[in-house]
Amino acid sequence: MTGVRNLILVLGDQLTRGLSSIAAGDPARDRVLMAEVHDEATYVRHHKKKIAFLFSAMRHFAAELREAGWQVDYVTLDADGNTGSFTGEVERAVAARGPERIVVTEAGEWRVAAxxxxxxxxxxxxxxxxxxxxFLSSIEAFAAWADGRKQLRMEYFYREMRKKTGLLMDGSEPAGGKWNFDHDNRKPAKTDLFMPRPNxxxxxxxTQGVLALVADRFDNHFGDLAPFTFAVTRGDAEDAFAAFVDKALPRFGDYQDAMLAGEPFLYHSVIALYINAGLLDPLKVCAAVEDAWRAGDVPLNAAEGFIRQIIGWREYVRGIYWLKMPGYEASNFFGHKRPLPDFYWTAETDMMCLREAITQTKELAYAHHIQRLMVTGNFAMLAGVDPAEVHEWYLCVYADAYEWVEMPNTIGMSQFADGGLLASKPYAASGAYINRMSDYCGNCRYDVKQRTGPEACPFNALYWGFVSRNRNRIGNNPRMKQMVRTYDRFDGDEQERITQSAAAFLDSL
Structure with missing residues (x-):
């Protein structure tokens, strides 16, 4: 046994040199432990690309720490004696190193924290x-902000974060005279031969060694492993972000809600996986975007829309997660019990929008926020799928998904399963929304303009069926009660056709 002062455990989403546990340490007296463990790779069947990204990024970060003078014990997944769990690996390290203390930065997920x-x-x-x-807001600070509020609306929290950071502020007032330019960010896009792509x-x-390991050990997991093009080092992640600011950010605001067949990225940054794993600093990223706006290189609606996603939404959902865990994952406001349809795993569906979103999810471990919210999430809610199954699917399939960020987005925003704690309305929509924001419907076998019948877009009857069966739950919602009134104006025969069309489609799943 070789005694050390502190054994510093670094988790796979803590790949940051400035991490509090590392910053408090001393390379001469402390030792870092990092471990690839089977339990974390399989507690849900994570996308193969996600596992490969994290293992490779972890190995590169361990090398970065060693170059900085740290002693690092790194346990690969296939190492002799690997116990397969964090607890087992810490136990082995304690026995081998005899530390005076164990030091760890708080875990991002409740399960690991417990x-x-x-x-x-x-x-x-x-x-x-x-x-x-x-994070800009501690768990305790968010709880203090939430205390006593009847509604926990992100917009008000976001304004506090703007004031706290000074981002996009002119003195005490928001730049441009408004806090939020979301109204300007809802334009449909057209195919552009010069559309940028992420690095x-x-x-x-x-990384090649990791890819071989994942192919061997996780072949039964969802998703395509090749091609693998993610950045796995801090330098490459920073280059990817810089390319986004230069090439895509100027048009990100206008088209952030748009969807195009065969264009999975449009003008999105695709950096959430890098921020959530620790390869990029969220505040530095936002400061760079503000600098680009102040230099006149990007419009304000693009800069504000991007910054809101990070210092507003990202911080907010983390606060909701820790405020409501444990138990938030069991929320089920509508009482939905339908199993998740098989096509969420296979993409084998005649609905073009779902086929596109799920196919690219399978290939890339990525889909942008509107595809997640208004296509896969919207369909699941309209179809009455158990929100716990929807939550597990999102956690499995996306490279940027960690429970603290994914669960509130799914349970609260996507499925409205918390009854409105997080979202002001259920994000339910018929095919008309998808048709307005995408080019999917023009190549779909279903007719988006038909409400009922075997040729009608399934979203249409499912939407009105959702409104009908949940009228007592949503009828007083200021943003939904008009839709209940619209349904009530349909004649009895049309209401019956809606019921029959929705039931026929759901029976075919």
């Missing part, structure tokens, strides 16, 4: 759990 809290008693070694100061990084030797 595990860590039991280590001090189990190992008879003090465990210091430090705050994750990569693609060829796998280096380390």
């Amino acid at each position: 595990m860590i809290k039991g280590w001090e008693e189990r190992f008879c070694v003090p465990v210091d759990i430090l705050p994750d100061d990569r 693609e990084i060829a796998p280096d030797e380390t």
Whole structure:
């Protein structure tokens, strides 16, 4: 046994040199532990690309720490003696290194945090759990903001974050005289031969080794492993972000809600996976976007829309997660019980919009927020799918998905399963919305202009069926009651056709 002062555990989504546990350490006296463990790769069947991204990024970060003078114990998935769990690997490290203390930055997921809290008693070694100061709002600060509020609306929290950071502020007032330019960011897009694409990084030797490991160990998981083009180092992630600012950010605002067949990225940054894993600093990213606006390189609606996603929405959903866990995952306001349709795993459906979104999810471990909210999420809610199954699917399939960010987005925003704690209305829509914001409907076998019948877009009858069966739950919602009134104006025969069309389609799933 070789005694060390602190054993510093670094988790797979904490790949940041400024991490609180590392910042508090001393390379001469402390030792870092990192481990690829089977439990974390399989507690849901994560997309193969997601597992490969994290393992490769972890291995590169361990090398970065060693170059900075740290002693790092790195346990690969296939290492002899790997116990397959964080607890098992910490136990082995404690026995081997005899640390005076275990130090860890607080975990992002409740499940892991609960595990860590039991280590001090189990190992008879003090465990210091430090705050994750990569976030602008601590868990405690968000709880204080939420205390006593009847509604926890993101918009008001976001304004507080703008004031706190000074981003896009002119003194005490928001730049441009408005806090939110979302109204300007809802334009449909047209195919453009010069549409930018995210940086693609060829796998280096380390990544190639990880890809072989994932292909061997996780072949039964969802998704395509090749081609693999994600950045896995800090430098490559920073280059990817810089390319987005230069090439795509100027048009991001206008077209952030648009969808085009065969164009999975449009003007999106595709950097959430890098921020959530720690390769990019969220505040520095936002500052760079503000600088681009102040230099006149991007319009204000693009800069504001991007910054709101990070200091507003990202911080807000993390706060909701910790405020409501454990138990938030069981929320089911509408009482939905239908199993998730098989086509969410296969993409084998005649609905063009769902086929596009799921196919690119399978290929890329990525879909942008409107595809998630208004296509796959909207359909699941209209069809009455159990929100717990929808939540698990999103957690499985996206490279940027961690429970703290994915669960509130699914349970609260996408499925309205929390009854309106997070969202002001159910994000339910018929085929008309998808037709307005995409080119999917023109190539679909269903007719988006028909409400009922075997040729009608299934979203249409499902939408009105959703309104009908939930009238008592949504009838007083200020943003939904008009739709209930519209349904009530349909004659009895039309209401019956809606019921029959929705039932026939759901029976065919």
